[in-house]
Amino acid sequence: MNNYSIPNLKNACLAIKRLADEETGLSIAELVEELEVPRTSMLRIVSTLEEEGFLRRSGRKYQLGTTMLAFGLTALKESNIREVARPMLKDLSLATSETSHIAQLAGKQILIMEVCDSPHPVRAASRAGTLADVHCSATGKVLLAYTVSDLADFFDDMTLTRRTANTITTLPDLAKEVEQTRQQGFGVDNEEYTIGVRCLAAPVRNAVNDVVAAIGITASVTTFTQRRIKEISEIVTATAQELSSRLGAS
Known part of the structure; x- marks a missing residue:
């Protein structure tokens, strides 16, 4: 000392x-x-x-x-990621007609850094500054897939809280989901956090190609149906790649 x-x-x-x-x-x-x-x-x-x-x-x-x-939000105001992402979130919302957001890990949770609301009057809600569970959110799964090497060590003795009947609550099942996320290049929250809400997110990389955030959409299952997953994943993934490029990723 x-x-x-x-x-x-x-x-x-x-x-x-x-x-x-x-x-x-x-x-x-x-x-x-x-x-x-x-x-x-x-x-x-x-x-x-x-x-x-x-x-x-x-x-x-x-x-x-x-x-x-x-304090965290004040620091985020200075974040280059947040500033660069803002116009791209708007474009993503317009392209999908859904609410878009970008998030980073905050300890053992995710922090929603920025949100752009859907143009529809009825939309899934998301708010900047919100902390969310990492194991049952699309952005959380992406960040686990690309930034956490040992899930057992990361979660330690934590309980995987059941939010809905669809929530993954065991580490073996979560490990399978995280591996699928890594293989397909995007993560999906299939009514696992909130019944009636589906989310999809993809990784954002920085200048040294490290994954530093996840960008995605939050939508009602009535507008974001299972049939739209391929369409939405292509749009979100392309947006994530473009944002990564603007942040210097190769």
Whole structure:
């Protein structure tokens, strides 16, 4: 530790980083055990962070709060990906007549960075700044397929929450789905997150060809039918490739 380091501030940073990786949150006892911080100190740290909106409490567990999300969105405003993607999301929405979005991994979840609404008055809702489960979203499957080498290690002891009857809730089944996503070059959420909503996404690469985001659409199953998957996948994949090219991918 250097002479300018403040122990409690450092511990607060460690707590925030640890909670960013835990979808369901952690209790005071769990934070104390994992970070090896005295219970009294952790209580004061967590209480202060909660008061300032950095954390929120759900039962006995704590999760990241709205202040952290606001900071994240502020950082995203400076993101080259977000700026370059904005006009392309508009084109994607016009080409498919559906709501388009782009997302990145945020710990063990995905963060919707930018959204362009469908031109239709009745449309599937999606909102910038939303955190979503990675295992049952199209963008999440894409990011798992291209950025996570070991699913068991990534999910550790996390539960794959069942959102609908279609949600994949076991690692072996998810591994098969992720492999299919990798082979076909796009991921599909087939009413796995919300009944009546289908999503499709493809990977976005940067200048060194690393996958850094996923771009896709969210739509009602009444307009985005199974028959349209091939059509939509070609449009979304082409958009992802064009965005990747603009970001310097070869």
